[in-house]
Amino acid sequence: MIANATAAEVRTACRLGEHTGPTPDLASGFVQANLVVLPKDWAYDFLLFCQRNPKPCPLLEVCEVGSPHPQLCATNADLRTDLPQYCLWEQGVCSGEVTDITAHWRDDLVCFLIGCSFTFETALQLAGYPVRHIQETKNVPMYRTNRQCQSAGRFAGPLVVSMRPYRQAVVSDVARITAQYPLAHGAPLHWGTPGVLGIDDITTPDYGDAVVVDHDEVPVFWACGVTPQAALLQAKPPFAITHKPGHMFLTDWQDRDLLCETATVGTNAAGT
Amino acid sequence: MIANATAAEVRTACRLGEHTGPTPDLASGFVQANLVVLPKDWAYDFLLFCQRNPKPCPLLEVCEVGSPHPQLCATNADLRTDLPQYCLWEQGVCSGEVTDITAHWRDDLVCFLIGCSFTFETALQLAGYPVRHIQETKNVPMYRTNRQCQSAGRFAGPLVVSMRPYRQAVVSDVARITAQYPLAHGAPLHWGTPGVLGIDDITTPDYGDAVVVDHDEVPVFWACGVTPQAALLQAKPPFAITHKPGHMFLTDWQDRDLLCETATVGTNAAGT
Secondary structure: OOOOOOHHHHHHHHHOOOOOOOOOOOOOOEEEEEEEEEEHHHHHHHHHHHHHOOOOOOEEEEOOOOOOOOOOOOOOOOOOOOOOOEEEEEOOEEEEEEOOOHHHOOOOEEEEEEEOOHHHHHHHHHOOOOOHHHHOOOOOOEEEEEEEOOOEOOEOOEEEEEEEEEEHHHHHHHHHHHHOOHHHOOOOOEEOOHHHHOOOOOOOOOEOOOOOOOOOEEEEEEEOOOHHHHHHHHHOOOOEEEEOOOOOEEEEEEHHHHOOHHHHHHHOOOOO | OOOOOOHHHHHHHHHOOOOOOOOOOOOOOEEEEEEEEEEHHHHHHHHHHHHHOOOOOOEEEEOOOOOOOOOOOOOOOOOOOOOOOEEEEEOOEEEEEEOOOHHHOOOOEEEEEEEOOHHHHHHHHHOOOOOHHHHOOOOOOEEEEEEEOOOEOOEOOEEEEEEEEEEHHHHHHHHHHHHOOHHHOOOOOEEOOHHHHOOOOOOOOOEOOOOOOOOOEEEEEEEOOOHHHHHHHHHOOOOEEEEOOOOOEEEEEEHHHHOOHHHHHHHOOOOO
């Protein structure tokens, strides 16, 4: 499985059990997505949670009740088989990891696909701003903050952020680039002072791995797609399924398809 | 009631029955919102309809089930009394207009507040681009198009667009300005050829009033907040309430609060 595979090729490899590993380096340029699967009677609350918290939970697509087939972001995909690995959740606790959820599928399940920071990381690298955890071959460091999400029905919980260090001089440009991708968490929420977010020690992330922050760099924090998993933990639905962290769904959309209108409107001279 | 009233003052005047007219000229600079009220068992479908059609249905806020009180966009507001006029809907037909819905309130109702083009019209005027229907003291012309919205459960229907004419030379600037307000319908969907949208005769809008399009101007089309009302017409829920067209809810948010991140990220030098 190589970087220049297409998204459809990665999905097929997952379906056949040929690929069960992480996806960050795969199908470069294609949009990757977080997956949350919930029973219908929890779907309204979660949909509203995403509406109220679009920075950590930017919805790419919500499937029909009982359908594992996206209609918009991928063709001929099956969310039961096309991710490398899944987490099964019972009462808010991850009770197991599997490579196929067909045996766990139910007619009342709703699939939510949520944007992912890989999209803006690609854009940053293409703009000449390397991403530290990629350089160090690690998972991105993530932190639970002292900021609470807007609650929605049974869903509530802390905002989780990811961190990438940059020199102060380039932070505004880094922020400008990622702001162009609101469906991939958009602009940073904060930079400079971890304590503002209730983060006491930048070297001990709550999820992922610590990375080096050089003396001339500031930590830059973005809303993170792990936030809905923190909300699951707190809401304790009887049953849920998510992707295994780092093992995402590959959509057929290209990263450029997620560019916001202010980044694209000038390029549309034809008027359609 | 004057243009430099605050949103709270307009809401109070509506509550006291002192103002029952249209709102376009009121509380200049404050964000106005479309209102859709539905029973809870229709709320998931409608929320998903908005998620799938963010251009015509940009959600500003969804209230708790049974609550007429927004938590985010207005303080001490009551959506049962604080709009000038409402339409009552039965089986998809507007069955009456009232100035207060307290008598029609039920514990299972959910209020949806949806962004409105008044926000970008203010921005266009401030940038030196007059808005034709405002110059002519008319309602904006609106057209049902040949494009279907993405359906969601029981909700489906045509995309409705509004039209404002501009000279070709300034259309790209007009588009750039409105693109900065994705929660107020954002960039135009099309300009130039009405037939592309299935509009045969620009002089006979389906809603609102016709306006003059000068020989050196092109019609510019934006997604329109009447789209959800067209979907209501088609879905025929047993009961619903909306604002009366042009008689909007005044939020406490300022138009600048709706600016997208790409328009604001450079102004945030402090990092918070």
